[in-house]
Amino acid sequence: MIRCVLFDLDGTLVHFEYDDFLKEYINAITRTVATFVEPTQFAKALLASTDAMIRNQDPSLKNSQVFQDDFFRRVSVPENVLMPVFEDFYRNEFTELKNTLGVQPHPKAREMLEFLIQEGYDVVIATNAVFPVEAILERMRWGGIQGLPYTLITCYDTMHYCKPNLKYYEETLELIGHKPEECLMVGNNMDEDIIAGILGLKTYLVEDFLLDSGANQHSPDMRSNFNELVEFVLSDGVQAI
């Protein structure tokens, strides 16, 4: 019986193309730090250190530590100078991306989450833990789903692994105290979200912003567009899955 529903954020609960977001995000943060780090060098370091974080297997290192250790080896500006610039970026320029991308909350997203919480399910925002918590809370505001009593929001400040590493899901389940078979993972990405099915979680693929490299052969238990997902949840479908 399902007791916990985990939702991916980007392209699942918050409706935008991830590649468009990534492009605008990298442009904006590169512009912000341009007075400190040369733009081409910065963008290269950002991508390389993100990759190092995604590949990390060391259980003693949080994602933020892996990222920062790798990143500040690649740029000549010290951490105590650049970190406040990053923090300022996430409080200001980052919030503007909503308008650049034209993101609007889906009218039913919040209602669906409130329904699940009211019915007693644990609800987790299982977004890839590659961003600081401020950047995740901000994207939740874009989707109109901020401020609900979530059981957990995974972010780079607290997690030790990233999707598609199955250890990300093992760590998440350990934190919330649920067995795989008690959980439903909802996401738009075959490689990063539906892969959780390998551990025994039930999976639901949301196809509006589908991402699929073809690498993951594990099929979702259910699939539909977002509107049908909402209907499924509101008609108590999760109970019967």
Ligand SMILES: [Mg+2]
């Ligand atoms: Mg996604």
